[in-house]
Amino acid sequence: MGKELIYLYLAVLAFGLVVGSFLNVCIYRLPLKISIAKGRSFCPHCHSKIVWYDNIPVLSYLLLGAKCRHCQQPISWVYPLVETLTAALFILSFWKFGLSWQFLSGLILLSALIVITFIDLRHQIIPDLISIPGILLGLVFSFLIPGFHWLNSLIGVLLGSLFFYLLAWGGQLLFKKESLGGGDIKLAAMLGAFLGWQKLILVFFLSSFLGALVGIILIIAVKDFRSKRIIPFGPFLALASLVALFLGDKLLNFYLSRFWLR
Secondary structure (H helix, E strand, O other): OOHHHHHHHHHHHHHHHHHHHHHHHHHHHHHHOOOOOOOOOEOOOOOOEOOHHHOOOOHHHHHOOOEOOOOOOEOOOHHHHHHHHHHHHHHHHHHHHOOOHHHHHHHHHHHHHHHHHHHHHHHOOOOHHHHHHHHHHHHHHHOOOOOOOHHHHHHHHHHHHHHHHHHHHHHHHHHOOOOOOHHHHHHHHHHHHHHOHHHHHHHHHHHHHHHHHHHHHHHHHOOOHHHHOOOOOHHHHHHHHHHHHHHHHHHHHHHHHHHHOO
16 A cells, blocks of 8 residues: 555545544534534533534543543543544545545435434434435435436435335334334435435345344343334434445345346
8 A cells, every 4th residue: 555545544534533523513413403503512511612622533532531621521432433433434435435426425425324323313313404415415426426327316316205105104004103204214315316226225125124133132132122112213224325335236236146137
């Protein structure tokens, strides 16, 4: 690996950590309807403003001993986790796609999925402020990425929204309660825009399998889990989308070569 490539990887690492810090702001503020564009970061406990040297991704968390400088309340481990995860996925995207439109598209999709996952896990909501602009951006990138036709993206949007709408309607009819929310429908449309309809089908099957597997394990392991808990589906869609983004072409080619192209 040449020096220039090493410098690029380090730049992507640093950029990922900075973006991860911003994603933490989005994860905290969006569900609370707080503007992400105004005001400095603050401690969620004492609301003291955080100075720049206490806001360095991961490093400040370690130097502060995972506690606020002012009130000494613990800083959630989620903050360094999001920053580290973002940087790691950015590096993986650069390794996979290099400096390209696909790389930039991947960074935006990955950032959206990280925010959606952590918000959905905590609040069981998927903000429209993420998914609706994501649909538009996915369609835009379909014109910029070589070999990725805009019609593939458009069909993905329509297929994702229609399939999940029917799934939500069927769940409501069968279980007499909401099984999928409108946020899941819009997220599926966003994934279709970024990934295209072929990889979206892969996301459907993989996320359903993962969701069913985790649900069965929790029902068996946790007493009264079925009656008291709701499992958000957004994180499973996000995890399946990671697989589709980085391994989707290989998985689809393997499936077609083994079961269809004979």
